Amino acid sequence: MSSMAEDIKAKREELGISIKELADATGMPKDGDKILRAWESGAEKPDKKQYKKIMEFASERPYVVQTRKPLFKYIDLFAGIGGIRIPFQENGGMCVFTSEWDSFAQKTYTVNFGGEIYGDITKVNIERDIPDFDILLGGFPCQPFSQAGLHKGFSDTRGTLFFNIEEIIRIKRPKAFLLENVKQLKGHDHGRTYKVIEEHLKALDYTVTAKVLRAGDFGVPQNRERIYIVGFDRNYFGLPEDYEFEFPVPPKTPTRLGDILEKKVDPKYTISQRLYDGHLRRKEEHKQKGNGFGFSLFTKDSEYTNTLSARYYKDGSEILIDQGNGSLPRKLTPRECARLQGFPENFIIPVSDTRAYKQFGNSVAVPVIREIAKNLLSTMQKLEIDING
Numbered sequence: 445m446s447s448m449a450e451d452i453k454a455k456r457e458e459l460g461i462s463i464k465e466l467a468d469a470t471g472m473p474k475d476g477d478k479i480l481r482a483w484e485s486g487a488e489k490p491d492k493k494q495y496k497k498i499m500e501f502a503s504e505r506p507y508v509v510q511t512r513k514p515l516f517k518y519i520d521l522f523a524g525i526g527g528i529r530i531p532f533q534e535n536g537g538m539c540v541f542t543s544e545w546d547s548f549a550q551k552t553y554t555v556n557f558g559g560e561i562y563g564d565i566t567k568v569n570i571e572r573d574i575p576d577f578d579i580l581l582g583g584f585p586c587q588p589f590s591q592a593g594l595h596k597g598f599s600d601t602r603g604t605l606f607f608n609i610e611e612i613i614r615i616k617r618p619k620a621f622l623l624e625n626v627k628q629l630k631g632h633d634h635g636r637t638y639k640v641i642e643e644h645l646k647a648l649d650y651t652v653t654a655k656v657l658r659a660g661d662f663g664v665p666q667n668r669e670r671i672y673i674v675g676f677d678r679n680y681f682g683l684p685e686d687y688e689f690e691f692p693v694p695p696k697t698p699t700r701l702g703d704i705l706e707k708k709v710d711p712k713y714t715i716s717q718r719l720y721d722g723h724l725r726r727k728e729e730h731k732q733k734g735n736g737f738g739f740s741l742f743t744k745d746s747e748y749t750n751t752l753s754a755r756y757y758k759d760g761s762e763i764l765i766d767q768g769n770g771s772l773p774r775k776l777t778p779r780e781c782a783r784l785q786g787f788p789e790n791f792i793i794p795v796s797d798t799r800a801y802k803q804f805g806n807s808v809a810v811p812v813i814r815e816i817a818k819n820l821l822s823t824m825q826k827l828e829i830d831i832n833g
């Protein structure tokens with residue numbers, strides 16, 4: 445076996461990913477896994493540029509769980525690819541439990557963070573499977589509650605994923621939690637959904653403060669608005685019922701789409717004439733109906749884009765990049781999506797483009813979480829001093 449073949453194999457094994465995953469992660473073409481297999485076996489040789497690209501690829505998981513004494517422990521529910529986790533890890537926390545049932549999200553999560561991932565949270569045995577922790581993190585899916593709804597006991601949230609969060613909080617009594625959801629959660633089902641959530645958390649003796657924050661106000665060029673709900677254990681910290689957590693003040697640093705765009709982009713991201721014609725036709729139909737829906741074009745000078753969604757992989761309609769010179773527009777690359785969500789540059793994307801678009805669309809704007817995490821942790825520290833001196 446040539447040393448090139450050995451180097452490539454060693455690189456992949458260090459990362460603990462399959463041939464297909466490394467091929468996807470390094471942006472190789474569709475049959476990249478076959479090519480990579482041939483390189484690894486020594487049957488074929490990559491050219492210098494191809495070899496360099498693989499050798500320059502990350503060798504380590506960028507966010508491995510620290511073994512040193514953590515400042516606090518947290519759990520990551522509905523973890524996706526760990527967007528909420530990153531700032532808590534940066535601030536000296538240790539993740540002691542993760543739940544995510546999608547196998548492709550698990551792949552991205554594992555390659556970046558390592559550690560075990562629990563699957564379906566509805567199947568968890570809370571006392572047995574979840575170790576003690578200080579902070580619960582969860583960007584949970586939004587679901588309606590039954591009509592029985594308000595002012596009832598636990599039974600009325602059963603069957604929804606919020607119930608699983610509620611149960612974990614009830615049994616494990618973390619000091620604090622951070623929940624994230626779509627902005628529409630507040631208005632969902634005429635406001636009932638949010639009201640049930642708030643009442644149930646308050647009934648567990650937690651403070652509840654919610655705020656909608658916009659990613660674009662935190663330095664990433666994306667108009668993504670999300671609701672964040674933060675709570676503290678009133679019994680532990682001795683807090684009054686009307687205690688309000690102070691969310692961070694958005695720094696509102698100016699943003700520009702061009703700052704996150706890649707310099708050289710593979711022509712495969714340029715959409716076809718057929719797809720573009722379809723976009724134009726649908727836009728015209730929407731216009732006739734008097735609404736502003738349809739695809740949206742952005743340039744490098746745009747201040748921000750629309751919200752990146754999990755369906756971006758379908759046709760890219762919410763964010764198309766104008767390439768000028770009469771060229772057809774293009775979609776964002778997965779790396780640009782990572783940047784639009786403020787993920788660090790060393791975050792590894794080990795999945796196909798389609799999966800990556802879904803994962804980043806489902807994820808969070810990391811810089812917003814980073815600022816919330818700072819406030820949450822400093823608040824927790826102050827409250828601890830208040831009670832323990």
Ligand SMILES: C[S@@+](CC[C@H](N)C(=O)[O-])C[C@H]1O[C@@H](n2cnc3c(N)ncnc32)[C@H](O)[C@@H]1O
Pocket residue numbers: 522523524525526527528543544545546549563564565566582583584585605803806807808
């Ligand atoms: C809105 S996404 C959260 C993404 C995450 N905040 C991130 O940074 O990537 C919700 C996630 O919950 C996961 N999920 C939904 N139902 C689940 C269940 N019963 N058990 C575990 N994970 C679940 C989905 O697969 C999805 O990845």
